[in-house]
Amino acid sequence: MAVELLKGNEAIAEAAIRAGLEAYFGYPITPQTEILEHMARRMPDLGRAFIQAESEVASINMVYGAACTGARAMTSSSSPGISLMQEGFSYIACSEVPCVVVDVMRGGPGLGNIDPSQADYFQVTRxxxxxDFHAIVLAPASVQEAIDLMVEAFDLAEKYRTLVFVVADGLLGQMMEPAQLPPMKPVHKNRPDWALTGAVNREPNIITSLELNAPALEEVNLRLQAKLAEIRKHEQRWAELWTDDAKLVVVGYGMSGRIAQTAVKQARREGMKVGLLRPISLWPFPEKRLSTLADQVDAFLVIEMNAGQMVDDVRLSAGGQVPVSFYGRMGGVVPVPEEIYHEITTLYEKLTSGE
Amino acid sequence: MTAVEALVEEQIVYQRPESLLEVPTHYCPGCTHGIAHRIVAEVLDELGVRERTIGVSPVGCSVLAYKYFNMDGAEAAHGRAPAMATGIKRVMPDHVVFTYQGDGDLAAIGIGEIIHTATRGENITTIFINNAIYGMTGGQMAPTTLPGQRTTSSVTGRDVETTGFPIRMAEMLAGMTGSAYVVRRSLHNVKEINRAKQAVRVAFQAQLAGLGFSMVELLSSCPTNWGMSAPEAMKWIEDNMVPYYPLGDYKVADAVQPLLKRK
Structure with missing residues (x-):
């Protein structure tokens, strides 16, 4: 496959198709509508299901239905639309049906705006x-990583029979950069044994999130929690740079992590021992790595495009061993590297002046 | 003739359909859900499609319908059964997919889903149980509660000045171009039950022929929440519901017409 100049949203859509997506259901909302438009062009040509639904509520329930048959199904939306889908997410989580959801976040609360934001970290991770449930949440920082994680999202969803979010922000959704798409995978027609395929020579399969008996529902919850514990153990993902000798580690995910990288690089040029940790899985949060780093560094600086949400996870992982500072912009304002560099130098001077 | 031979000679004239499981239901005495379940099950048996049918249960009294039907099933969120059924049908077009929904589920919280499913001409069948009340939550006013009808949330009788008017869903969905077959029947006596079964059969046949959306609205009883005996409830359907919700065929697409002539 050749390297092409690809727009984030279209790359995400095409990657999902090539990962064997069998059904897409969605509703237009900026800044992710190109995903729906790409699906509208491509899916019918491939003989696969596409519906522009009447609402996000309908979209997620169509995904739920299609996924109940063992088909690879997904939807995509942006913050206000994701809020509307939350009922469906909960049913999907309890009934353990693999589904993939792309959330291209925008400024909030409310109708907010259509500018890049990370203000829905709590929504997707908490x-x-x-x-009681968590979804797997993957946060790419480039068009290439978005492509790779889309493919992985379907595999993870099926491996754990879980809901997987791929979260981007409007910046990644709208930008173009060179990237390579994966080869086309056919739709897999082999259905898992739990799927609704018609009760031929077997007992009926039932997909439900209802359990009226309290001890029995507790059992369901214990099973879900055991699965989540497995995911937490095996699926923590992150990228890091210059952390070996770092006194200060900057933590940022998605585009804020990528912007922070420019600032950290500048600080390194100036001789400061600063590193970068970019969580790729937001849930499970890479707590193991953060906790190890907490033994080594003097401080963490968290960068987000929100009022401070992931910073809670960094503080939990640091376990009170080192101070955790935060710098964020809100409302769709994207921080520039200079702002982050200023935060780094101010903090770094404080850390080293005491020596 | 020995006793055993006599048994062999017996002809079974009535038995549980294969599409219904041999389990007790949680429905109240005098509730017509059992009749509606049985009609659906008999039709699926007669059409020989049980093994390729997927039912979608609603939220409401029939939330546990999947425990009574002997086929693959899903339990949808409140009002979302048509969306879920749409998702299933689009990836399993050769399967028979139906939703079984009450009036709160279909005519209140899920009205958007059912209208768009109908207008898309989604090739599924909906069994709509209209008993003019929220049964499972204990008898609150439904979108189909009649003017003046007392419920726990319309204690002096439904006041149309403040709560609006009951919704006639069959008439509304018949107006959707994508609807192939939309009719209203009642379950208050044997004659109407037989007519209801005919309609359920046509609805599933329309789906099997790929003709589009089909719905059978069934006027049903809720003696518990109406505060009546079972016979009183049946009479109440006839005296009060049928006049407001006239029985009849509201949409029979041209392509469905030949199905009506078949016995």
């Missing part, structure tokens, strides 16, 4: 719906 409160994607009612009840």
């Amino acid at each position: 409160s994607a719906g009612h009840g």
